[in-house]
Amino acid sequence: MTRPRSTQGGAQPPPEVLARTLLADADAAVLVLDPVGRIRDLNVAATRMLGLQRPRLLRRWAADVVRTVVPGDDPMRDAYRSAHTEREVVLSTPAGAELPVALRSYRLGRPPWVVVTLRDQTTLRRMQQELRRNERLATLGQLSAGVAHEIRNPLAGIGTSAQVLLRRLDPGDERARFVTVILDEVSRLDRIVTSLLQYARPRAPELRPHSLGPCIERVLQLAEEAVARAGVEVEVDLAPRLAPVWIDADLVTQVLLNVTLNAVQAMPSGGKLRYEVRRLRRRPQPRGSGRRAADPD
Numbered sequence: 001m002t003r004p005r006s007t008q009g010g011a012q013p014p015p016e017v018l019a020r021t022l023l024a025d026a027d028a029a030v031l032v033l034d035p036v037g038r039i040r041d042l043n044v045a046a047t048r049m050l051g052l053q054r055p056r057l058l059r060r061w062a063a064d065v066v067r068t069v070v071p072g073d074d075p076m077r078d079a080y081r082s083a084h085t086e087r088e089v090v091l092s093t094p095a096g097a098e099l100p101v102a103l104r105s106y107r108l109g110r111p112p113w114v115v116v117t118l119r120d121q122t123t124l125r126r127m128q129q130e131l132r133r134n135e136r137l138a139t140l141g142q143l144s145a146g147v148a149h150e151i152r153n154p155l156a157g158i159g160t161s162a163q164v165l166l167r168r169l170d171p172g173d174e175r176a177r178f179v180t181v182i183l184d185e186v187s188r189l190d191r192i193v194t195s196l197l198q199y200a201r202p203r204a205p206e207l208r209p210h211s212l213g214p215c216i217e218r219v220l221q222l223a224e225e226a227v228a229r230a231g232v233e234v235e236v237d238l239a240p241r242l243a244p245v246w247i248d249a250d251l252v253t254q255v256l257l258n259v260t261l262n263a264v265q266a267m268p269s270g271g272k273l274r275y276e277v278r279r280l281r282r283r284p285q286p287r288g289s290g291r292r293a294a295d296p297d
Contacts, residue, residue: 029101029118033062035111037076049118051095066103066116067092079105079114088121100125148196155193159186205251209244212252216275219256226261231270238277 023030029046031039038059047054050065057065063076068089078085085105090098100121107114162182169176216236220227227234263273 026117027119029120031062031066031116031118033076033079033114033116035113037062037080039065046118049099049101049120050093051097062114062116065094066118069098075103075105076114076116079116080107080112083107091118144196148193152190152193155186155189159183159190162186205248207246207248210247210249210252211242211244212247212277213238213242215247215249215253215256216277218253219260222257223260223264226264227273230264230267232264232267233270233272235272235274237275239279242277242279 023041023043026043026045029049030043031046032041034040039057039062040059042054042057047057050057063074066076068075069092070089073089075085075087075089082105084107085103087103088100089103090100093099102119102121104117104119105114162179166176166179166183169179216238220234220236260273267273
């Protein structure tokens with residue numbers, strides 16, 4: 001026994017409906033050009049990319065809309081000359097923006113119609129730039145580690161020799177002042193080398209309960225000379241009975257030191273630098289649509 005054939009089940013959607021559905025669902029911008037080069041159809045993604053509404057784009061010359069930043073370059077002319085083109089270009093959109101896109105074109109029928117797709121490459125290019133930047137930073141970190149080790153060894157010898165020399169000089173000897181300068185500069189260079197090594201191989205934070213007050217005190221000791229030289233007044237305001245916080249004290253001290261030195265450099269003629277530590281109180285979340293528990297009914 002044969003099953004009766006269903007005429008409805010075998011029916012296919014009209015090509016126009018299918019094409020418009022595919023246009024609307026496409027992530028890329030799609031332009032349909034007639035044989036003379038005018039835009040006859042486009043999807044919503046194209047209006048968003050080009051920054052103009054559909055009525056302002058229909059019937060316009062495609063070459064006036066899809067223009068690159070390179071003088072003399074006409075991708076729409078090339079689209080009519082070849083059955084298929086694919087290239088990356090930077091568009092100068094009608095809205096005045098520059099937009100990197102992957103452009104593909106397909107020539108169909110005779111006389112030829114052309115379908116053009118434009119896919120935004122901004123995110124991809126940003127990711128590629130970030131990847132190249134990370135690769136350069138990794139290479140720089142490796143070079144920094146090698147240079148730091150090569151510097152640290154002779155630096156230790158200079159510092160040891162200067163300490164021996166300082167112990168052999170009388171306290172009132174004028175030469176002791178110059179030896180002290182050498183030791184100070186050796187210490188500064190050692191801190192720079194340590195920073196280079198930390199940059200090359202950053203360690204994982206070791207979180208422990210710690211108070212912020214000692215971190216600030218340590219920073220002020222390290223920056224004492226720079227603060228005094230710039231004539232900066234320092235104020236420290238720590239709230240009483242602050243509970244310890246889970247931090248890596250060394251890393252927090254380094255961050256605060258960097259911020260402090262930047263602040264001092266921004267005040268070469270003096271100023272006021274204030275550290276203030278307070279406990280933050282979190283507000284209760286509103287109940288319902290914007291209402292708090294204390295709001296009247």
